[in-house]
Amino acid sequence: MARTRNERLAALLAETGWSQPKLAAAIGRVAQEMAAHELGAISRSHVAMWIAGTRPSGRAPHILCETLSRKLGRPITPADIGLEPGETPSGSSDWNADTLTMLGSLGRDDLDMLHRRTMLTGAAYSVAALTLPAPAWWNQTRAAARNRPAASGRTVTGADIDDLRQLTAFHSARDQQRGGAAGRSALVAHLTLEAAPLLHARFPDDTTRRDLHTAVAEMTYLAGWTAFDASQHRTAQRYFTLATKLAAEAGDGPLAGHILRAMAHQAVDLGHPRHALDLATASMDPTRYGKATWREKALLGIVHARALAATGDRPATLTAISRAERDLNRAGTDHPERVAFFAEASLAHETACALRDLGSPKDAEHHFQRSVATRRRQLYTRTHSVTLGYLAAVQVRQGRLDEACGTWNQALDAMSGVHSGRARDVIHRMQRDLSPVRQRGGHQVTELTHRAQEMLSAIG
Structure with missing residues (x-):
């Protein structure tokens, strides 16, 4: 049976100005970002077959949509590329989705993914979803939450909120020591099965409502942060969006800024500097930065500096660094646990x-x-191991191979017991940096390379 040429996909490819090999290369970059290793060998011939009418299989349609969305600057859906309607990979609708429904469904999907140790279907990090809603959305979201009717007979108490805060503090400490991939299933289970149902309950007053939404937002943010550290980037992005919505429902500007800062950090790490700067700038809005404690301000400011540096703006970066240093110097002991x-x-x-x-x-x-x-x-421990890895990378860039090898060995020592995608990325970067000098590096490079392979197996 003859295939029908996919004219919609062909038209979009023409709109990008890319050749088929360039589209294949761009798909490969997005696939690598979301650990879709099965798509690492996409070539011009695959693109040619898709245009000729062969349907992309598995996660390829979603990654193809995300790749085209990034290039064209607008959401591209499966229907837009001539396929059956499905989940919009851009995720831009997350900002307007029902918060409680989205939290329940994302949590259940994430738990299922963690139990099966697989990626969520079509879970490509979405640049289109980084576009923030209009300013009026923030007030509308808070007003809508006030008027949300209770769906259960339970009444939220201060003890419920304290329990959530204690659980979040416990899981946050574990993340800092062991990495985001350690204990993520327990955190997501707490969020989905214990925290989320409280949002359906009654509130004795508006203060309790706000406090509960803030506590759930902080736990949701942490679920996103651990997913980010585990290199589950689309899952992290969706949790961050949800956490920001919950912070908006609570009217908690500093918490919203804290989460937008994390989204900017993720965008910097994934190579999207302009979007990162937009997010970091939003975190510095007076309704967020202006109401934050000095320690919070310093954190928002230094990530703003990171985003500025990613865009190459040296003067603004140095100014932002100085501002963050001044803010931290003013910090005392009065700050939220999340920035301790x-x-x-x-x-x-x-x-x-x-x-x-x-x-x-x-x-x-x-x-x-x-x-x-x-x-x-x-x-x-996790951040310490990553810092050592970054230190070694700048040492080898300056030609000091022996010193870098010593520092990388310290990083591997520190990674013992850590389960982190960012730690794993440090090892992959080390392998790339050592590749050009492997022949002249001698015994120490050989031993370090062997240790790196063993650690990759241990990190998982």
Whole structure:
């Protein structure tokens, strides 16, 4: 039976201005980002067959849509590329979806994914979904939450809220020590089975309603952060969006800024600097930054600096770093638990990343060294191991192979017991950095490469 040429896909490809090989290469980059290794070998011939009428299989339709969405700057759906209607990979509708329905369905899907140890179907990180809703949305969302009717006979108490806060603090400490992939199923189960149902209950007053929404938002944010650290990027993005919606429903500007900052961090790491800067700038809005504590302000400010550095704006980056340093110097003990981790070592780490991205490895090395020296490494083992990996990378860039190998060995030592996608990324980066010098590196490079392979197996 003759296939029918896919004219819609052909038209969109023409609109991008890409050749078939360029589209195949772009699909490969998105597939790598979401660990869709089965699509790593996409070639021009695959694209040609799709245009000729062969249907892409598995996750390919969603990744193809996301790739075209990024290039064209608008959401592209399966129907737009001539396939049956399905989930819109852009995820832009998440901002307007019903919060409680979305939280329940995402949590259940995530638990199922964790039990099966597979990726969510079509779970491509969506650049289109990074576009924030209009300013009026924030007030409308808060007003709508006030008028949401209770769907259960239970009444929320202060003890319920305290329980959620304690659980979030426990899982946050575990994330800092063991990495986001450790204990994620327990956190998601708590969120889905214990926290989410409370949003359907009665509230004795509006203060309790706001406090409950803030507590659930913080747990939802943490579910997103652990997914981000586990390299489950689309899942993380959807949790971050949900957490921001819950913060808006609570009228909690500083918490919304905190989550937007995390979304900016993720966008920087995944190579989307312009979108990262938009998110970081939104986190610095007076309704968020202006009402935050000094420690919170410092964290928002340094991630803003990271986003500026990713766009190559050196003067603005340095100004933002100085502002973050001043804010942290003003910080006392009055701050939310969610930013208790952020101190001199964290500021130094993010400053170093910004300077590295600006092409100043020597300055970056100085701040990475300061981060290593000042971090309470037993409490923050995951970040300590990543910092050491980043430090080694800037050392090898400056031609100091022996010193870099020593630092990488320290990083691998620190990774023992850590289960983190970012730690795994450090090892992959190390392997790439060592590849050009493998022949002249001698015994130490051979041993380090062997250790790296063993650690990759242990991290999972």
